[in-house]
Amino acid sequence: xxxxxxxxxxxxxxxxxxxxxxxxxxxxxxxxxxxxxxxxxxxxxxxxxxxxxxxxxxxxxxxxxxxxxxxxxxxxxxxxxxxxxxxxxxxxxxxxxxxxxxxxxxxxxxxxxxxxxxxxxxxxxxxxxxxxxxxxxxxxxxxxxxxxxxxxxxxxxxxxxxxxxxxxxxxxxxxxxxxxxxxxxxxxxxxxxxxxxxxxxxxxxxxxxxxxxxxxxxxxxxxxxxxxxxxxxxxxxxxxxxxxxxxxxxxxxxxxxxxxxxxxxxxxxxx
Amino acid sequence: xxxxxxxxxxxxxxxxxxxxxxxxxxxxxxxxxxxxxxxxxxxxxxxxxxxxxxxxxxxxxxxxxxxxxxxxxxxxxxxxxxxxxxxxxxxxxxxxxxxxxxxxxxxxxxxxxxxxxxxxxxxxxxxxxxxxxxxxxxxxxxxxxxxxxxxxxxxx
Numbered sequence: 291x292x293x294x295x296x297x298x299x300x301x302x303x304x305x306x307x308x309x310x311x312x313x314x315x316x317x318x319x320x321x322x323x324x325x326x327x328x329x330x331x332x333x334x335x336x337x338x339x340x341x342x343x344x345x346x347x348x349x350x351x352x353x354x355x356x357x358x359x360x361x362x363x364x365x366x367x368x369x370x371x372x373x374x375x376x377x378x379x380x381x382x383x384x385x386x387x388x389x390x391x392x393x394x395x396x397x398x399x400x401x402x403x404x405x406x407x408x409x410x411x412x413x414x415x416x417x418x419x420x421x422x423x424x425x426x427x428x429x430x431x432x433x434x435x436x437x438x439x440x441x442x443x444x445x446x447x448x449x450x451x452x453x454x455x456x457x458x459x460x461x462x463x464x465x466x467x468x469x470x471x472x473x474x475x476x477x478x479x480x481x482x483x484x485x486x487x488x489x490x491x492x493x494x495x496x497x498x499x500x501x502x503x504x505x506x507x508x509x510x511x512x513x514x515x516x517x518x519x520x521x522x523x524x525x526x527x528x529x530x531x532x533x534x535x536x537x538x539x540x541x542x543x544x545x546x547x548x549x550x551x552x553x554x555x556x557x558x559x560x561x
Numbered sequence: 562x563x564x565x566x567x568x569x570x571x572x573x574x575x576x577x578x579x580x581x582x583x584x585x586x587x588x589x590x591x592x593x594x595x596x597x598x599x600x601x602x603x604x605x606x607x608x609x610x611x612x613x614x615x616x617x618x619x620x621x622x623x624x625x626x627x628x629x630x631x632x633x634x635x636x637x638x639x640x641x642x643x644x645x646x647x648x649x650x651x652x653x654x655x656x657x658x659x660x661x662x663x664x665x666x667x668x669x670x671x672x673x674x675x676x677x678x679x680x681x682x683x684x685x686x687x688x689x690x691x692x693x694x695x696x697x698x699x700x701x702x703x704x705x706x707x708x709x710x711x712x713x714x715x716x717x
Contacts, residue, residue, distance in 0.1 A: 299598040303632045306606055307625060313610075314621030318671055330614050336566055337615060344571040413573040415565070415612045415623065417580055417684040418664055418676060423569070423615065449617050457617045464676040485680060547573055 331427055331452030338411040338425055345550070403516065404557040405439075406430065410549050411455070420462030420485065422446075422546055426554060427454040437555045442543040443520030444468065444508060445552055447560075456554075460546050461488060461521070469511040470521050472504045479535070481506060481521055487539040488522060494534055500527045506540050513561030564588045565611035580687025582695050585612055585623075586660055589631040590653050590696065591703035598635035605631035622667035629663050630656030646697035653696035657689040 317326045412423035426432045428451045436448045438458045446460035459466065466483030470490070477500055479492040492500045504524040510517030522540040529536050564584040575581045585608035593601025609624025616623060637652040665681055676684070 299602075299632070299635055302599050303602060303628065306602055306628055310606065310609070310621045310625040310628060312621075314619045314625070314667065314671070317621060318619040326620060329620075333566075333611075333614055337569060340566045340570040344567075344574065347571065412569040412615055415568050415572075415585075415616050416583065416661075416664060417576070417688065418661070418668060418681065419617060419673060421617050459617070464680065485676065485684075547576065 327428075327450055327452035329452075330450075330457075331454040334411060334423070334425055334427075334452075334455035337423060337455075338409065341411050403555045405553040406432070406556050408432075408438075408456075408552050408554055410552060413547065417485070420460045420483075420546060421449070422458040422460060422549065422552070424456050424458060424552060424554070425454070427452045427456050429453045431556055432456045432554055433559065435560050437515055437519070437558055439519055439553050439555060440544055440549060440551070441553070443522070444515065445544050445546070445549070447515075448554065458552070461542060461544070462546055468515060468521060469509045470506040471509040472500055472506055472524065474504045475500055478509060478511070479506075479538070481540055487525055488542050490524075490538040490540050492527070492536045492538050494536070499529075500524060500536055500538050502526060515560075516555065516558045562608075562611050565608055565615060568612060569615045575691075580684050580689075580691055582691040583657065583660065583688060585609065586627055586630050586656060587653060587692055587695060587699045588703070589627050590634045590649070590656055591699050593631045593634045594638055594649055594652070594700060595703055598632070598638065601631040601635065602628055618668070618671050618673045622664060622671065625667065626660040626663035630660040633659045646700060649700050650693040650696045654689040654693040657692045658685055661685040661688065 316322055406426060408424035408426040410422050411425045414421040422445075424432075424438075432448055432451045434448050434451050438445045438447060444461065446458045446463070446466065448456050449459040450457040461468065461481070461483050462485055463483045464485075468481045469478070470481050471478050472492070475498040477492050477495055477498050479490050479500075481488050481490045490506065502524050506521040506524065508515040508517055508519040508521060520543055522542040524538050525541040526539045527536055528538070564587075568584045572581045572584055585605075589601055589605035589608055592604040596604075605627040606624050609627035610620060612623040612627070613620040634652040634656045637648050637655075661681070661684070
């Protein structure tokens with residue numbers, strides 16, 4: 291009896307497993323991409339609502355956790371209040387001028403690319419695929435391959451686009467690759483994806499050395515990304531004189547788990 | 562569906578060491594524990610398909626992964642007492658390992674980005690610990706919502 295019950299369960303498992311494998315094979319075909327992405331887009335409004343709820347819940351729970359820390363922080367801040375007041379007056383004067391300049395420039399015109407703002411409505415369901423889902427899709431002009439950025443710098447690229455939602459493969463994905471240059475030293479290199487600090491292979495060049503504190507920006511080499519997008523700051527360098535490149539670690543400017551708004555560059559597609 | 566929505570909106574914000582709980586997997590293991598292996602596998606497929614609809618790539622890999630986790634959890638339900646939370650936690654941890662292996666292999670086969678072995682191992686350990694820690698509480702909540710069925714006939 292026990293053996294028969296177990297064989298029934300195993301048979302049911304094999305049947306369902308075969309059905310799921312068949313479903314995966316079918317939905318991976320090129321002709322199934324459209325219906326598949328359309329089905330995924332249907333859930334986008336629900337994801338958007340749940341993301342809003344999750345953000346509110348995070349604020350409430352975060353408040354409780356912050357109470358003890360804030361008390362200690364408050365005591366420290368009281369001691370430096372006088373100095374901060376004086377500095378604040380100086381900064382206010384500079385801030386007024388800064389606000390005027392920002393209004394005149396604004397990020398899209400300063401960078402010279404057409405961009406579309408999109409809200410983050412979902413994150414990857416597990417830690418193996420570092421993706422975001424945004425509330426813009428093909429109906430809004432979003433196409434697979436488009437580069438996604440934030441006000442801080444490069445985020446990733448569109449990997450799939452349904453009619454009203456799209457999925458962004460971020461630099462945190464281990465198979466992401468970006469050709470960059472270091473702003474101060476001018477050295478070229480390649481940044482790889484990863485969950486923590488991004489590893490970078492820095493090519494050797496005569497008279498230049500990679501150093502901590504330098505900034506990595508997209509170089510445009512290879513045509514995968516436009517030139518000039520900030521990737522991150524060099525947080526450490528391992529020098530390898532016997533090799534043709536050094537290893538650096540880049541502190542990425544973006545944290546996908548805490549993003550609410552992203553920008554899709556709509557007038558650039560990889561060559 | 563609710564568990565899948567929470568999985569892609571709330572769960573990633575609880576990440577520790579890169580790993581975070583898998584609510585759909587927990588639900589599937591609870592269903593296996595309370596309602597039997599076949600009911601658990603059916604719920605696993607439904608929840609997994611919902612996850613696939615909110616993930617990149619084809620529809621099916623997450624469903625297959627959660628299905629495998631529910632099947633593995635079924636070994637525990639057939640051989641241990643259903644009132645032992647420690648066994649439920651172990652089943653959840655084992656299910657998480659199986660789930661992760663299926664996700665990584667299916668991701669590699671469908672040309673999706675997958676992390677290195679070292680990173681994957683870290684993620685698996687953290688996620689398994691998370692799910693094992695949450696499983697006893699999830700079991701209590703699920704039993705209040707849906708009473709457990711008696712064991713299938715012929716089993717110990």
